[in-house]
Amino acid sequence: ERSVCIPESVLQKQQQATTTQQQGEDSNRHDAKRTSNVGYAPTVNDDTDVDMTNAKKTARELMWENGGPGVWAPDYRVQYDLKDPAWRFDAIPEIMNGKNIADYIDPDIEAKLEALEKEEEQLVAELSAAAMEEEVESDLDSEEEAVVQAIRERKKTTRMLSRMNNTANKPVVPRVVRGKSRDMHDPGTRTASEIKKKMDSYGVDTTKMLERGRTMERGRKRERSLSRRKLASVSPDDDEMDATTTTDDGMKSKGAIKKAKRAKVEARRRESSLARSHSRPREPSQMGLKDEKSVDAVKKLDRLGRKEWKGASGEGDHRKTVHLVKWMNTGKKRMGTHYCR
Template sequence: MVEYNFKKITVVPNGKAFIDIILSRTQRTTPTVVHKGYAISRLRQFYMRKVKYTQSNFHDKLQKIIDDFPRLGDIHPFYGDLLHVLYNKDHYKLALGQVNTAKNLISKISQDYVKLLKYGDSLYRCKSLKVAALGRMCTVIKRIGPSLAYLEQVRQHMARLPSIDPNNRTILICGYPNVGKSSFMNKITRADVDVQSYAFTTKSLFVGHTDYKYLRYQVIDTPGILDRPFEDRNIIEMCSITALAHLRAAILFFLDLSGSCGYSIVQQAALFHSIKELFSNKPLIIVCNKTDLQPLEGLNEGDKKLVMEMKSEASKSQGGEAASADDFLLTMSTLTEEGVMAVKNAACERLLDQRVEKKMKSKKMNDCLNRFHVAMPKPRDQKERPACIPQAVLEAKALEAAQKEGRKTEKDIENENGGAGVYSASLRKHHILANEEWKEDILPEFLDGHNVYDFVDPDILLRLEELEREEGVRQAEAEDGDEDFEMDGEDLTPEEREALQAIKKKKILLIQEHRIKKSTAESRPTVPRKFDKERKFTSERMGRQLSSLGIDPSRAIERARSRSVSRKGRKRERSVDRDGEDGMEIDGGSSNKKLRLRSMSRSRSVSRPFGEVVPGEGFRDSAQKMKAITMARNASKKRNKDARRGEADRVIPTLRPKHLFSGKRSIGKTDRR
């Protein structure tokens, strides 16, 4: 049996990736060092090897692509037409043809340049020929870049196609969109096809599997088909038409009697008559779905007549060879699941009968029957010889039956008490206890070797009520005490009330500002003051705040301004010497005096001594801190030394390892490696 597994097709690289793969492989596999002192024959062989190796890699890669993709003439017609519907077989064949042409061109280029390399007269000439050969090969690959990209898209789509075996037992579901095909498939298989209330939810073929009489059947859910001319149908509808035309399957044509799909029974009957040629020589069943909304008996005369005409057409396509005329028309509802299994069983049975009948009529079957001989024993006298069962076996069977009648099993008890889900078997009935009544007790429960019941107070509920009453009294006292400490505005003076209101307002503003900062991008690090665009922190604002507190702000503002001026003018002062050039004045004392005074006035930060103990570090004094630092350095010294030694350090720890330079070496082996 032929299996089509399109998931095994190798990935098709694009033009640039293709060239990078081949050239890097050539560089890694072939020798890369050549000297101009080599003999000319050696130079020719060096570059001929590179050209031949590159051509061989290109040939193998391209041939692998051609072999992996299926040939439309060699595969099953179903897959051939499906690929034509999805990808257009002309484009498909053209892309593979271009890949094949590129393979042949690269072989021709290699042959031509190898001939030229045989007569190369210098290192430069041979190298130029090699570069030209590889460049022309890469140019050929670049030109087929669009074909490679198209084949990669086809490969990805083919890998997502369902694995349909055209020769297996198949049930095919077809009909108008939104008539319940996918719902029926989800009921009888474990497939999970998307079901929605709008048309064309299913846009491709879906495959599920079901069992009937220990045989596996594949169920194919097809997209909906509309009643319109063949040339107007889109790709989604053509997938269904392809499956109907080429697969030997039992056809289930679904009808929506209620019309909730958006199409009337007249339109559905017209679709049936337009594609009935595809149903010839295949088991066909008309399935009337959604009978919970509209039963078949409640249809008007016109619609019922159309349904009966479809039923007669289905029986004609089979030559009326069904077990009964009702097998061609079945009703069901996927919502209530009424009749779902009957439709499945009827389709499987019809398909099985047809396959068996075809095998019986085939020439191969007649050839096999000629080889069989069924032996029928002839009676040698008039005496009857019935089956003989030993008496011991009969007695054992009778005894076993009597024991079963007198003994109730757990299953019998379960059925008597409501069945599974209602009756729960007791796991304590076989416990051996001193008193049989103890078996059904909720207690005793044992914990750490003690019976829990021994520690249970019989008046525990009364104790609980007392504790709750006591807790309520304490809570009431606590609330009364809290009321005394609450700040009441009535006892405050007008100034204190204003201060309290200001504090509350400030607190609300701080909370709001914090929330805004958390919710926006303002939670990033603080911006330096020179980038403060909003000018939040100014000397005028500081003056207003100090004035509101009753403090004179003049000295603080003056100090801030003097510091900002001194910070601006802190550049290195240079003087002009006697020759007019820019430089430091050497003989004048005024400049040095200025620098000294400015350096004395400037307050610079002094770094903290290394051994000084900072509060919170946990050291008693500086001596203990220095001792801890020294111990940490000594402990990490060996680790740091080992960490620097690795594979990437180009270090040979032992310069002359003994096992490489001692003992005998075999003849001709003088290299230490």
């Protein structure tokens, strides 16, 4: 093990300081024996003269002798109460033989620490006993108490996990993309096979559920508007009219033919004037929204985003302002007494 190495100059200074201090203590002890009234302050009626030449100097006197306040500081090592007074001015290293010196200053430190730990355990036991006595009796039995405790623990765990997930610095996956398959390694949880597998494990029949999902994905096929309009244009009254206007030979009369032609022309004219049919809007769940209220809010934000600003000045708005006001900067001014007219 490595021993402590103290320089020779430090040892010499330490020995010199110890010798000087011992000489001062011996002289003080000799003066105390020679003086009869040491320890008594002189009073007004006391006619004896006290020799103050060898009196102990106060800290204030030492301070003014050694440079005044801010320069001299008292050496508190003189007040150390050690087994050997010669140890007071020894240099104390922080680490010796690989160990911290501060841990071994008090030889009874381990015993005191053990006593403190025992006291702490005793206090904790007393507090727990007091809490058990103050506990109000519950109406639940032991099984119900266990269930309630399990529910509380689960809620606590869920709350903690939610807090951890919210504080995580990661992008939020959109609802439209969430759960869909990305590649062969990540099939996703919203595919038909995954949903069927999960519901079968719960014992739920997924036939109608998957069929409804397929119909919603395909959507309703758009019928021909023209065919619908043709069917609507042909009414039973027209058929009766045609039947009444036929001749005995089974041929239509000239008036019936003209009326049919006129009806066809009117139908074509109506078709051209009718507005174009609109496609069926998607449901909110397919758009990644919750309900119709969310759809209206999204549409409103979209309108506000498309709205152009009006009334704002641009690069072409030139302003010609007066930089120097004429009435403030023309004419004579007297000897600096006025800063303007």
